[in-house]
Amino acid sequence: MKDAQTNQDQSIEEMMNGIGAAAKAASAELAFASAERKHAALIGAAEAVWSARREIIAANEQDLAYGTEKGLSPAMMDRLKLDEERIRGIVDSLRAIAEQKDPVGEVIAEWEQPTGLKIRRVRTPLGVIGVIYESRPNVTADAGALCLKAGNAVILRGGSESFHSSRAIHACLLEGLRSAGLPEAAIQLVPTRDREAVSAMLKAVDYIDVIVPRGGKGLVGLVQREARVPVFAHLEGIVHIYIDKAADPQKALDVVLNAKTRRTGICGAVECLLIHEDVVKTIGQGVLRALVDKGVEVRGDKTLAQIPGVVAATEEDWGKEYLDSIVAAKVVADVDEAIAHIRQYSSSHTEGVVTEDASVAERFFQRIDSAILMWNASTQFADGGEFGMGAEIGIATGKMHARGPVGAEQLTSFKYLVVGDGTTRA
Amino acid sequence: MKDAQTNQDQSIEEMMNGIGAAAKAASAELAFASAERKHAALIGAAEAVWSARREIIAANEQDLAYGTEKGLSPAMMDRLKLDEERIRGIVDSLRAIAEQKDPVGEVIAEWEQPTGLKIRRVRTPLGVIGVIYESRPNVTADAGALCLKAGNAVILRGGSESFHSSRAIHACLLEGLRSAGLPEAAIQLVPTRDREAVSAMLKAVDYIDVIVPRGGKGLVGLVQREARVPVFAHLEGIVHIYIDKAADPQKALDVVLNAKTRRTGICGAVECLLIHEDVVKTIGQGVLRALVDKGVEVRGDKTLAQIPGVVAATEEDWGKEYLDSIVAAKVVADVDEAIAHIRQYSSSHTEGVVTEDASVAERFFQRIDSAILMWNASTQFADGGEFGMGAEIGIATGKMHARGPVGAEQLTSFKYLVVGDGTTRA
Structure with missing residues (x-):
């Protein structure tokens, strides 16, 4: 034998x-x-x-x-x-x-x-x-x-x-x-x-x-x-979107809904929302309710779990790739806390920021080293065809040679x- | 213990x-x-x-x-x-x-x-x-x-x-x-x-x-x-220079002498000369004698070993990195035989061609996949500083990410x- x-x-x-x-x-x-x-x-x-x-x-x-x-x-x-x-x-x-x-x-x-x-x-x-x-x-x-x-x-x-x-x-x-x-x-x-x-x-x-x-x-x-x-x-697309206090409410709504619900099973689908504490009751609540209305299971931290329709997240929800109609959501004090969270939990694939404040976007772009960073755009654009790069064989998160599409x-x-x-x- | x-x-x-x-x-x-x-x-x-x-x-x-x-x-x-x-x-x-x-x-x-x-x-x-x-x-x-x-x-x-x-x-x-x-x-x-x-x-x-x-x-x-x-x-710089039948005699002499004798211990120093059969008795003989006169040990194939001062090469001399005042030399029928020899024995670092025939140089450039290819220039230029790329940490022969200086x-x-x-x- x-x-x-x-x-x-x-x-x-x-x-x-x-x-x-x-x-x-x-x-x-x-x-x-x-x-x-x-x-x-x-x-x-x-x-x-x-x-x-x-x-x-x-x-x-x-x-x-x-x-x-x-x-x-x-x-x-x-x-x-x-x-x-x-x-x-x-x-x-x-x-x-x-x-x-x-x-x-x-x-x-x-x-x-x-x-x-x-x-x-x-x-x-x-x-x-x-x-x-x-x-x-x-x-x-x-x-x-x-x-x-x-x-x-x-x-x-x-x-x-x-x-x-x-x-x-x-x-x-x-x-x-x-x-x-x-x-x-x-x-x-x-x-x-x-x-x-x-x-x-x-x-x-x-x-x-x-x-x-x-x-x-x-x-x-x-x-x-x-x-x-x-x-x-x-390995994974653990995609985050940070909604800044200077976010435009309509853009935040459009971008997040598209990023989560257009297709839930692709690597560019958002898996975690980080919301500035100043806009939780305004933009944050609006976005999360719209997600719930679309049938998305929103798993929020202590503060966000108080919003009707939002369920409580556990520690396992941070850094989780659902590839499903589920999203985690968390309140952060500012862009730096969002950056720190992303550095800890991201898979370095794609992250987004929604803001009208160019200095916040610049900080986000500079301090996060994921392959693709999006400002006021749906993370579902993370794709060789959408980048105008033609057919792609995949998306790479390594830093050597090929990166992104x-x-x-x-x-x-x-x-x-x-x-x-x-x-x-x- | x-x-x-x-x-x-x-x-x-x-x-x-x-x-x-x-x-x-x-x-x-x-x-x-x-x-x-x-x-x-x-x-x-x-x-x-x-x-x-x-x-x-x-x-x-x-x-x-x-x-x-x-x-x-x-x-x-x-x-x-x-x-x-x-x-x-x-x-x-x-x-x-x-x-x-x-x-x-x-x-x-x-x-x-x-x-x-x-x-x-x-x-x-x-x-x-x-x-x-x-x-x-x-x-x-x-x-x-x-x-x-x-x-x-x-x-x-x-x-x-x-x-x-x-x-x-x-x-x-x-x-x-x-x-x-x-x-x-x-x-x-x-x-x-x-x-x-x-x-x-x-x-x-x-x-x-x-x-x-x-x-x-x-x-x-x-x-x-x-x-x-x-x-x-x-790993090695097994550098070849092919002297074509359309080589300019003075350029062949200048380039080869510099490539071998300027410094023998660097990775861009030539280790093997391939000489077109039509110019063995003219350019080839001139170059090899000049090398011998400079104190270089020339190890030639059967034909070249007949030139006074040239010693006989053995199989081990092909693909050998001497890093010393020694060079191997071989007669080839044409550029394609030179290319085939280089493909078999090179370490993909640097190779050179001496010719006035642009189509021969083009063929050499296209069909050899070493990190650096030189036409009518000394292979000792293989260096980040000489390339205008500033200080270098080394020369890479891999194909991924960084290549050359x-x-x-x-x-x-x-x-x-x-x-x-x-x-x-x-």
């Missing part, structure tokens, strides 16, 4: 090493593939997905049957399901990525030195990206396409629930690569449900440059804990190109 | 956790410290170093005595030694860093979305930087100052040989911080020679954002292998500041 286990592990390891070596070789070619060729591959893939929609739906039915057998929740079954409309969405998304600006080769900076050297800093691909995701099969297309756009080879490891759907979509991506004359190893899908493959990816410092986990807290936490390879991710440009590195004329150093 | 060991490890771990927590707290304050205050701290430190030069030299004498006792090599003793001239160098370097542009708060990009949102991407400090270095005591001042300039707290772990010198210099940095009203924990020096402190730093994902090793291959290799924290470093700007991250007017998402 032990030997069989060892042999199986070895073969997964060998398989992953083979995938890694192929990805590395492909990435060397992709690094100088023209923008036109990558564009053609993505358009080809979009066409192939649309042509193969019946096969994809048939593959998806296999996954749905497996999901029913495994007793997946209705929400997970819904995430898994593909129909013609959702496949149209995948096609549109592939086309949108195809039409985005190609970041590779962009001159980021250019200058001349007194020695006569001309120096350019140009954008290059990162190399090989590993994407580990859960049930949504569209990630196969989106992540594969975005990595290719930035000239990277990608190793995709989808959830076991979407195994057949991902395989069918991946076949279309390969068709796009072939039609454009790009190496098929540019986009590889790990062909096993074995979890050993994930462990191998997390350790693969020799062939993966960065890992992007796409999924719930369980997956992201596992990846952040175990990866030896750098990771672009956020991670789009094609953030999936690149750079190199220095230096031109002299026989120039030597003194 | 075992208990004593455990207790000692625990106390080092506790000490390092205390240093880490203090650094993190200081970094939160430094993040919004004004440029003026950081400037004042650095000028104050420069003045303190000059005033304390006699104490520093006395401390250095203790280190030199310890070094003699330990039997350090003359080269290491020289690196360790401080005199008034070298202290003047430290003072000048502190002043130069003080006068550099402050990168924090710089608006990297700014745009407006159709929703009315105004988005700024602004530079922020990385947080806490750990610097692990060997015998040169001036690194204490340089690294401490550069991290502070970029708004980072720094934890310095100097070599055991320079223990007293580093302590004396560190005391002056603290004087600068105090005089400017900045927290002393902004620049901490690990107050023990115990190697456990290094291990603790390498694992300290909770309080160190990036580790910079400064030293030889042994130290850098250890850090790259063992660190859980991201690392900015290069790592100066103050490369020691920063960024965040997004978004301004609306009660703006909500549809």
